[in-house]
Amino acid sequence: MMTNHNGIVTQGQFSFLPPLTDVQITAQLKYALKHGWAIGIEYTDDPHPRNTYWEMFGNPMFDLKDPAGILLEINNCRKTFPHHYIRVVASSAVRGVESPTMSYIVNRPKKEPGFGVVRQESDGRNIRYTIHSYATDKPEGERY
Amino acid sequence: MSKNVTIKEGKERYQAGVLPYKKMGYWQPDYVPKDTDILSLFRLTPQAGLDPEEIAAAVAGESSTATWTVVWTDRLTACELYRAKAYKCELVPNTGPGTKTEAQYFAYIAHDMDLFEPGSIANLTASIIGNVFGMKAVKALRLEDMRIPVAYLKTFQGPATGVIVERERMDKFGRPFLGATTKPKLGLSGRNYGRVVYEALKGGLDFVKDDENINSQPFMHWRDRFLYCMEAVNKASAATGEVKGHYLNVTAGTMEEMYKRAEFAKSLGSIIIMIDLVIGYTAIQSMAVWARQHDMILHLHRAGNSTYSRQKNHGMNFRVISKWMRMAGVDHIHAGTVVGKLEGDPLMIRGFYDTLLDIHTPVQLEKGLFFEQDWASMNKCLPVASGGIHAGQMHQLLTYLGDDVVLQFGGGTIGHPQGIQAGAVANRVALEAMVLARNEGRDIWNEGPQILLDAAKWCGPLRAAIDTWKDISFNYESTDTGDFVPVATGSN
Numbered sequence: 201m202m203t204n205h206n207g208i209v210t211q212g213q214f215s216f217l218p219p220l221t222d223v224q225i226t227a228q229l230k231y232a233l234k235h236g237w238a239i240g241i242e243y244t245d246d247p248h249p250r251n252t253y254w255e256m257f258g259n260p261m262f263d264l265k266d267p268a269g270i271l272l273e274i275n276n277c278r279k280t281f282p283h284h285y286i287r288v289v290a291s292s293a294v295r296g297v298e299s300p301t302m303s304y305i306v307n308r309p310k311k312e313p314g315f316g317v318v319r320q321e322s323d324g325r326n327i328r329y330t331i332h333s334y335a336t337d338k339p340e341g342e343r344y
Numbered sequence: 345m346s347k348n349v350t351i352k353e354g355k356e357r358y359q360a361g362v363l364p365y366k367k368m369g370y371w372q373p374d375y376v377p378k379d380t381d382i383l384s385l386f387r388l389t390p391q392a393g394l395d396p397e398e399i400a401a402a403v404a405g406e407s408s409t410a411t412w413t414v415v416w417t418d419r420l421t422a423c424e425l426y427r428a429k430a431y432k433c434e435l436v437p438n439t440g441p442g443t444k445t446e447a448q449y450f451a452y453i454a455h456d457m458d459l460f461e462p463g464s465i466a467n468l469t470a471s472i473i474g475n476v477f478g479m480k481a482v483k484a485l486r487l488e489d490m491r492i493p494v495a496y497l498k499t500f501q502g503p504a505t506g507v508i509v510e511r512e513r514m515d516k517f518g519r520p521f522l523g524a525t526t527k528p529k530l531g532l533s534g535r536n537y538g539r540v541v542y543e544a545l546k547g548g549l550d551f552v553k554d555d556e557n558i559n560s561q562p563f564m565h566w567r568d569r570f571l572y573c574m575e576a577v578n579k580a581s582a583a584t585g586e587v588k589g590h591y592l593n594v595t596a597g598t599m600e601e602m603y604k605r606a607e608f609a610k611s612l613g614s615i616i617i618m619i620d621l622v623i624g625y626t627a628i629q630s631m632a633v634w635a636r637q638h639d640m641i642l643h644l645h646r647a648g649n650s651t652y653s654r655q656k657n658h659g660m661n662f663r664v665i666s667k668w669m670r671m672a673g674v675d676h677i678h679a680g681t682v683v684g685k686l687e688g689d690p691l692m693i694r695g696f697y698d699t700l701l702d703i704h705t706p707v708q709l710e711k712g713l714f715f716e717q718d719w720a721s722m723n724k725c726l727p728v729a730s731g732g733i734h735a736g737q738m739h740q741l742l743t744y745l746g747d748d749v750v751l752q753f754g755g756g757t758i759g760h761p762q763g764i765q766a767g768a769v770a771n772r773v774a775l776e777a778m779v780l781a782r783n784e785g786r787d788i789w790n791e792g793p794q795i796l797l798d799a800a801k802w803c804g805p806l807r808a809a810i811d812t813w814k815d816i817s818f819n820y821e822s823t824d825t826g827d828f829v830p831v832a833t834g835s836n
Contacts, residue, residue, distance in 0.1 A: 202583065204546055205769045205805075209585035213518045214780060216548060216772045218802065224780070231783035249515065249587045290518070296703040296724070299508045302518035315582040325571055329578035329613060 202314035209247050209312055212287055212304040222271060225288070225306060229267040232290035237301055238262045239270050240291065241277050243284040245343040248315070248333050257281075260291060274306055283309045283344040309344035353424070362413050365401035369424065370410060375431040381454040383491035384472055385714045387436060388449045389484040389657055399481055400430035400451035406475045408459055428455045437827050448657065450488070450714075462499035465625040465672050473660060487660040490667060491715035498720055500671040504635035504642045506723025507701065507748055510675060513615065513641070514587050516550060519779045520747055522771055523551035525730065525754035529558060534568030538576040540764060544757050545580030545588045547768025551750065552576075553730075554593035556620050556647040566596075566605055574612040591618035591643040591676075599627060606634055616641040621665075622648045625672060632673025643728070644674035656824055663692075663712055666699040670725040679727035682744045683737050689825045690744055700725040701748050709828035728752060734813040735774040735806060739792020742778050751775070761812055766805035773803045 201207055206216065214220060220228070232239055240260035244251060257277040264270055277286050286307035289300050318330040335343040350369045351357045357368075365371065377383055384407075390399045402410075408428035409418070432452040440447035461467040477485050511517055526532070526540045541552045552573075560566035573590045581588045594605035594617050602619070609617050617640055619631050628644065635642040652659035662679070669677050679696040680688035695711030701724045705717045729745055730752035741751055753771050760767025777799040782788045788795065800807040 202585075204584050205548065205765065210548065211515060211586055214776050216769070216776045217780060217799075224784070227784040228780070231785075247585055249581055249585055252512075252515070296721075297508060299512060300517045303515070304518075315585060317578050317582045326612065327571075327575070329574070331578065331582045 202312055207312070208308065209285070209305075209314070211247065211249070213302060214304045220304070220306060222275075225274065226267045226271055228288070228302070228304065229270050232302055233265055233267060235290075235292070235301070236294075237290040237292050239264075240289045241274055241286065242289055243277055243281045243286045243307075245284050245309075245340060246333060246336050247285050247312075248336070249331065254285070254287065257286075260289075278307050282307070285309070311344070358414055358416050358419060360414060360416075364398055365405040365410060366395075366398050368401075368405065368410060368414070369427050370404040370408075370430055371397055371401035372429040372431055375429045375454060377431065377454040378456075380457045380493045380495050381491075382457060382460065382468075382472075382493060382496060383715055384453045384455070385488045385490070386451045386453065386476075387484075387486040387488050387657065388433075388451050388482055389446060390449070391481055391483050394481055396447075396449040396451070397430070397433050400433040400449065400453070402479060402481055403451060403476045403485070404428040404430040404453045406479060407453070407471050408455060425456050426459060428453050428459070446483075457493060457496050460496065462496070463501075463629075465500075465629060465668050469625060469668070477658075484658040486656070486658050487664050489661065489712065489714040490664055491717055492667065492671065494718050494720040497671065497718075497722060500722070501629075501632060501636065501673045503670060503675045503723035503725045504632050504640065504673050505675045507675075507726045508724065510641055510726065514550065514589070516587075518747065519775060520742070520745070521551060521726075521750040522549045522768075522775060523553055523728070523730075523750045523752040524549055524757040524768070525553045525555050525752060526558075527555075527754050527758050529555040530561065531563050534564050534572040537564060537569055538572030540758060541573050541590050542576035542580055543764035544768050545577060545590075546583045547757070547765035548584070548772030549588075549757065549768045550586070551589050551591060551616070551752075553591040553643070553752065554618055556593070556595075556645040558593055559595050567608065570605075570608055570612055570614070574614060577614070587615070589614065589616040589641070591616050593618040593620070593645075594631075595620045595623055599630060602627070602631065603634065606631070606638070606640070610638050610640065614640075616643055618643040618645060619674075620645050620647040621669075625668070628669070628672045628674060635675070636673070641675045642673070643676040644669060644678075646678045654824060661712065661824070663696050663699050666696045666725075667717075670700055670719075670722065674725060675723075676726045676728050676750060678730055681729040681731055681733050681741070683733060683740050691826055692824055693744070697727045697745065697749070700727050710826055712826055724748070726750060730754065735770045735809045736793075736796060736813050738774040738778045738796065739788040742775075742782060743789050743792075747779075756809070756813065759812075760805065761808050762805055766808065770803070770805040770809035773799055773806050774809075 238260040241257040242254035244254035287305050290302035292301045313334040316332045320328040409426045430453050436448040439445040524544045544552050577590050592609045594602045596602045653662040680693040682688050682690045682693050691711050703719050728750040734756035757767035781795045
């Protein structure tokens with residue numbers, strides 16, 4: 201088990217808060233839509249901090265402006281991957297940003313074994329560090 | 345002939361002797377600045393009885409081609425082009441007769457771009473803040489703002505990483521970054537120092553930071569610090585599943601030594617290094633080039649700036665330093681907290697933040713932005729708010745400073761009654777609760793304290809933080825205030 205304050209992976213904007221309700225998620229979706237950001241849903245069973253490319257649950261929803269419709273997709277993703285990490289990512293196409301502007305986790309496995317540090321002793325006192333996810337010792341789709 | 349009129353080029357102009365600067369061509373009220381000119385705004389306090397326009401002309405002259413007497417060798421050059429031109433000089437509001445402050449003047453000066461070497465802050469500043477600050481005729485002088493033309497801006501690298509790429513590398517979006525400075529600043533051994541770093545990062549901060557004066561002292565050799573800090577960073581990253589970093593201060597006595605330390609930081613896998621403003625403009629630019637070559641984020645601590653930026657009548661405004669540092673290529677710069685222990689008027693601080701972050705800044709006199717500035721796609725530099733801030737001010741910090749900032753709670757993390765991890769938890773919970781509420785459309789300025797109290801019901805560390813620091817604020821008058829008050833536009 202992870203030993204940080206909440207015992208969970210704390211990526212994203214809201215991992216230190218109690219899990220967001222659908223009402224709270226809808227409010228965040230409205231905030232993104234108000235700014236004209238496209239919302240995408242991504243899932244993974246490899247939560248390594250440098251795993252940038254989570255799988256996309258479809259393309260970002262550039263043309264969907266109804267938060268209820270987006271919430272429906274989030275819940276579809278939760279049904280399809282109930283034991284995966286799922287995050288909502290908002291992206292801005294505005295010049296000077298053109299990058300994600302929000303990212304928060306809306307689903308996570310019940311048990312999060314976390315990561316170990318692999319230390320490779322090197323020359324002198326140098327150590328090369330590898331952060332290793334316990335879950336990824338198993339093949340994709342069989343991890344949580 | 346009036347003494348205000350420039351003497352035309354020719355024999356009369358170049359007779360040996362002394363001419364007023366105004367007559368030598370450095371005062372040109374009809375001059376229309378070119379898009380490619382570098383524009384500067386100075387606040388002049390002339391010695392009693394002197395003509396402010398003559399002083400403005402003297403500043404233009406001494407920061408470009410002039411010396412105290414006429415020289416015939418001017419006639420070998422396109423001297424009219426190379427002369428800087430003072431083109432406007434006006435009384436500063438609320439100064440002069442009938443006020444508490446002696447008369448000050450805003451002098452606008454245009455320099456042709458060809459007066460400066462491309463890509464060199466050192467060369468730019470040698471003219472603009474060179475001889476002129478010591479001239480006897482000025483009692484005090486302050487550089488308030490500059491407009492850097494796009495063509496000249498494009499000769500600078502700009503921030504090695506930039507805010508957008510830093511967020512992508514760190515995987516942190518839609519909220520301010522959280523940091524802390526290791527305390528005590530001086531005296532910890534490497535092993536004990538790394539302990540603070542580990543606890544703060546595991547608790548929930550994104551960054552921990554060396555302080556400006558921690559380099560390589562008898563109590564802790566720099567290599568020890570780097571080794572123990574990287575152990576702490578990696579262990580905390582594994583404990584949370586997040587990308588984290590510690591600003592390793594590579595400031596040293598020589599460039600060779602700084603490069604050596606930076607290389608070592610890189611070899612250990614650090615994502616960020618740090619330098620101090622006191623290393624000088626050229627050293628900063630060199631480290632920015634190194635940082636870009638090595639995928640390194642470059643943090644700048646503004647050590648020393650208040651010696652020349654704080655007093656309103658002399659030195660230079662911090663917005664000019666902000667501008668130069670964005671050009672010089674740093675990714676982070678300390679730029680004020682508004683509510684903390686260090687100097688800062690809210691609108692002035694917002695002006696610094698806009699200067700660091702915007703892709704275009706319009707003239708906004710109430711923020712002290714005197715010129716329109718097109719940033720020509722130059723990367724954004726992340727402002728850092730550090731000094732005397734704590735979780736109980738989160739609603740104020742988020743309102744004043746926005747998302748693109750590193751909020752650094754040093755004492756506010758390490759001084760937490762339940763320990764460093766708890767201090768970090770309190771800060772992170774306060775931040776996330778406030779961002780959530782703001783995004784939901786709540787009025788965090790007024791509801792902020794209640795939002796924090798509500799979160800404190802389920803978060804003991806936040807409860808303890810609020811109880812400890814609830815009465816702490818730093819309400820002192822700012823010295824660096826605006827000259828113009830915001831006014832409603834006519835259409836409203």
